[in-house]
Amino acid sequence: MTLKIYGIAASRALRPLWAAEELGLPYEHIRYHFNGPETREPAYLALNPNGTVPVIDDEGLVVFESLAITLHLAQSRAQGGLWAQTPAGVAQIYQWTLWAATEAETLARQWFQHTSFLPPEKRLPALAEEALDRLQGRLRVLDQALQGRDYLVEDRFTVADLNVAAVLQRFEVMAREDFPAALAWHRRCLARPASQRAFALRQAG
Ligand SMILES: N[C@@H](CCC(=O)N[C@@H](CS)C(=O)NCC(=O)O)C(=O)O
Structure with a gap:
């Protein structure tokens, strides 16, 4: 099957x-x-x-x-x-996946809903603005974690990268500040053939 x-x-x-x-x-x-x-x-x-x-x-x-x-x-x-080879790596996969779900996705979704997804008459610009503003702090966390490294866990592409990059698939539009490490990482993930x-x-x- x-x-x-x-x-x-x-x-x-x-x-x-x-x-x-x-x-x-x-x-x-x-x-x-x-x-x-x-x-x-x-x-x-x-x-x-x-x-x-x-x-x-x-x-x-x-x-x-x-x-x-x-x-x-x-x-x-x-x-x-895509999985980690060490218990520490597994813990980091869970950490980043839950971070994506709880810290990043809620705000990214609020922003997307009130800029694109909802019918125009239901969009509330103030909610989009609030979400985008708070999201910058999350993107800063990601950027700091990626300083000097290409991937989030074990120095290779894992499901942690996939989950975070997919949740933040509109990273380039949402970033208001310079996040060079996170931007390079995001482009690296999305350029993968898969x-x-x-x-x-x-x-x-
Ligand atoms: N937390 C769930 C969310 C699933 C979800 O809300 N999916 C959307 C499409 S992206 C959906 O099916 N919406 C239809 C609905 O809410 O009725 C997940 O990550 O799978």
Whole structure:
């Protein structure tokens, strides 16, 4: 049975798609849109009761939450090189992934919603501004962590880089200050062939 990844690439499903591409995994991409209708059906809700994308079915193991999925793929295919080789590296993968989810994504999402995603009449510029302002502090943390190094964990590309780079996929638009180390790192991550292939899937839906 092939790995199944549900959700169009122009959504958080990009993250497991990118991980699968990095790992060279065969997978079936089921391009359900996050606005439905398929994600409102009982068959889908049995996989992901949140009714959101992505969710994966990995030979019977069903996992939702995009960053949990990338962690699972990286760890279960550790020979693919996205997982850490030491307990300290594993701790840092968790640290950066949870940082991405709790510190970075909330603000990046608030900014994106109120600049692009919501219908214009529902956008609140003050909320976009507040999020962008607070985000600069998070980007500074990232920039400092990347001083003198190419990647976040164990000096090579891991799922920590994938998760943080994907959550901050609009890094270049969101950065108001100079963050040279983080900017170079972000470009390095997004230039990877697997990343390019995953992002290209957004054209197909
Ligand atoms: N924390 C979840 C969020 C999933 C999520 O909200 N996905 C969006 C698309 S990017 C969605 O399906 N939205 C539809 C909805 O909320 O009904 C994850 O990272 O997987």
